[in-house]
Amino acid sequence: MSSGGGSCVAAVDIGGSGLRVQVCRDGRPGPVRTAPGVRIQPGGIDVPTLALAARGLLAEEGGPQAPDVVVWSMRGLLFLADRVEVMRTVRSTLGAGRTVVVSDAVANLVGALGGLRPGAVMAAGTGAVAFGTDFGDTWRRVxxxxxxxxxxxxxxxxxxxxxxxxxxxxxxxxxxxxxxxxxxxxxxxxxxxxxxxxxxxxxxxxxxxxxxxxxxxxxxxxxxxxxxxxxxxxxxxxxxxxxxxxxxxxxxxxxxxxxxxxxxxxxxxxxxxxQGRHLTPAVGGALDGARLLGAHLVEAGTLPTHAAYLLVG
Known part of the structure; x- marks a missing residue:
């Protein structure tokens, strides 16, 4: 799946072990740049600091300051941050034409399956979360x-x-x-x-x-x-x-x-x-999923949305 001709998609994935940014121009992924990741404060996740760090990494890429699409995949989106405030902060700080804020559980699933396909994935890193969806009626996190x-x-x-x-x-x-x-x-x-x-x-x-x-x-x-x-x-x-x-x-x-x-x-x-099930090898991870979500938005003009897991602005 490409990001479309003449497009610039910035994929941002934030977890406990670090913040990663990858810019995809005209369907060609660039290098992965990193910064420190989530730190939990008394009020939750410090999103403004993370957004500024991401903006700094994007500036290192050169070219257009504002990508066409930013996909912001974040650990702790459900419980340690206000999703509406995350969207507002990311949009105002990074200034993309379209902004997607998504739980890292969804980004992990898309990356593991190589696209928006029905299925379930277990992401077992510093933390562990399983997520299953058909991108329609069923969205299930465990x-x-x-x-x-x-x-x-x-x-x-x-x-x-x-x-x-x-x-x-x-x-x-x-x-x-x-x-x-x-x-x-x-x-x-x-x-x-x-x-x-x-x-x-x-x-x-x-x-x-x-x-x-x-x-x-x-x-x-x-x-x-x-x-x-x-x-x-x-x-x-x-x-x-x-x-x-x-x-x-x-x-x-x-x-x-x-x-x-x-x-x-x-x-x-x-x-x-x-239980009569087996694992299918994962294609990629959360950063890949963020990039694929951005590519889908560029190509299709829309994404399946969910009030808790996937927001588009």
Whole structure:
């Protein structure tokens, strides 16, 4: 799918690990430029700062200051920001001819499936959210509740569970892992300092996610770590299946760094197989989805909209 002759589409994807911008001119994607990502403030996500950062990255691209279309894909759109205010801020700061504000769950689905196709996708990175839609009557999101209340199977969840297992070993409780305790000390210092590091820091989800590779790396030799990775995959599978409810013969896909852990991915696939489903390889991610949504708007002149998940202005 091209972005149309003579058009300029700017795709912006914002997650916990960073802000990414890619400009597509005349159907040709440019380089991906990055800046720091979401930081949760007491009032929610600081969208004006993110918009200014995106404008700076767009300025590095040169050429027309205002793209024809900007697609703004953002983590936390449903609960940590006012969608109308996000639209207003992005439109006024970036000045595009058309502005699309979309949940990263939708952008992930479009990117994974390579276009606006009915299906469901599990995005398992720092957080975890599953989303299924036919871009008509059914729009279904599962999990994505954040590292305190949910995001089961995500990197933040796996890191948190790993640190909990480490502290159980420290306290001499059942189901603890001395392997993870040593890894936790190497990563974060003495256990007495861990609560402040992962409870009060504005980047707590990213700090927790940073410990997930240690849990995955310990899984081949440590039964506790292996069990945590298996639980992560099972939880991801359950969310993906729930997101697909109501869709007829949906395509299922999964993306995200946590799936690079073999035990996690195997447990996810086993969960789907038990229900007669299977994974289709993902074509791309959220940034690709944002670009494809922009291309569709240029070519078709319209997009399916939803008050919570996909706004066009």
């Amino acid at each position: 999990d994505g509740w954040g590292h305190v209340l949910g995001d089961v199977g995500s990197a933040a969840w796996l890191g948190l569970e790993g640190l909990r297992a480490a502290l159980r070993a420290h306290d001499g409780l059942p189901d603890g892992s001395s392997v993870l305790l040593r890894a936790g000390v190497d990563a974060h210092g003495e256990p007495a300092t861990w609560p402040r590091q992962v409870m009060n820091a504005p980047d707590a989800p990213e700090r927790l996610a940073g410990f997930a590779p240690a849990v995955a790396g310990a899984a081949p030799a440590d039964p506790v770590a292996a069990a945590l990775c298996a639980r992560a995959g099972q939880g991801l599978g359950d969310s993906l299946l729930a997101a697909a409810v109501g869709l007829e013969d949906p395509v299922l896909a999964a993306t995200g760094g946590v799936l690079g852990a073999p035990v996690v991915r195997a447990a996810l696939e086993e969960r789907l197989t038990a």
